[in-house]
Amino acid sequence: MKKVVMSCILLLAICMKLSAQGYTVGSVVEDFRLKNVDEKMVSLADFKSAKGFIVVFTCNTCPVAKDYENRIIALNDEYAAKGYPVIAINTNDPVASPGDSFVKMQERAKEKNFKFPYLVDSDQQLTKRFGAAHTPTVYVLAKTGKGNVVEYTGAIDNDQDGSNPSKSTFVKNAVNELINGKKPSVSKTKAVGCTVKWKKA
């Protein structure tokens, strides 16, 4: 019986741990250096003229992330020139999710003509540090004197498949507000997504 109780406690810990940590609105993001699909290393510091970033934790395989792929491309098309480029990061372990291998990422980036970095988080440490639990998850960052500060976390919008009559384009709204020198009026949202495929211990 003791063993059963112990395993329950352990399980609880495993389940709860991930959603409880990570960056929230106001956090200062520590810079990172991850490999892009073009084999070059990318850091936030490389984007000298950026005013901020639209960091998207996504992947090749999640149907929700795939539904949002064109919207991610459109965000970069609209906002990179305004100082808020998209930085996409694949969260998934390629053993747990073979469709998310580096080669498959390169194929997807080419096929969809990604004009933004699509980075591989091979040890999944960045995904953990941000606290992204599922794909897609967005963090909008603003570059400030003290570093890159999280101004928005959550969903791209609340209309995964174009069926919500009261659609709200959360990320666009947040970035537009930042461009106009305001704080995002909605800074935290939630939506359903695919659990990050963690490396099996």
Next chain:
Amino acid sequence: MKLLSLADFDQRLANGKDTTFVVNFWATWCAPCVDELPHFERLQAENSSSPLKVILVSVDSKSKLSKVVDPFVKTHRLKSEVYIFEEPDQQKFIDHVDKRWSGSVPATLVVNTSASRHDFYECEFSFEKLKSLTINPN
């Protein structure tokens, strides 16, 4: 399949007395969810005379109900009760179900009103794990 309002959902759980509700949130597009569904079906089948009720709530978009979710339920011969929330705003139902839920699926809520139990798990289960959490968990 029926649409479920958040008020009816709350009432169902609140009126359950000593029933343990095992509410699994899943989607037809979520491969680990689909893999896990048989565990919930088996849990219910093996405990049909116990105060245990499995409810499967699909987070597929409401617009997919008749074209995708209903046929899925038929093909997979799901015997548990299956619902889609009437509320179209994912954020509203996510926070309503449990503030701790980030929105990832699969996720499972275990509620027992008499035992004041309200546990939320954002992960997938093996049948053994699921059983250990829901049958005589103490």
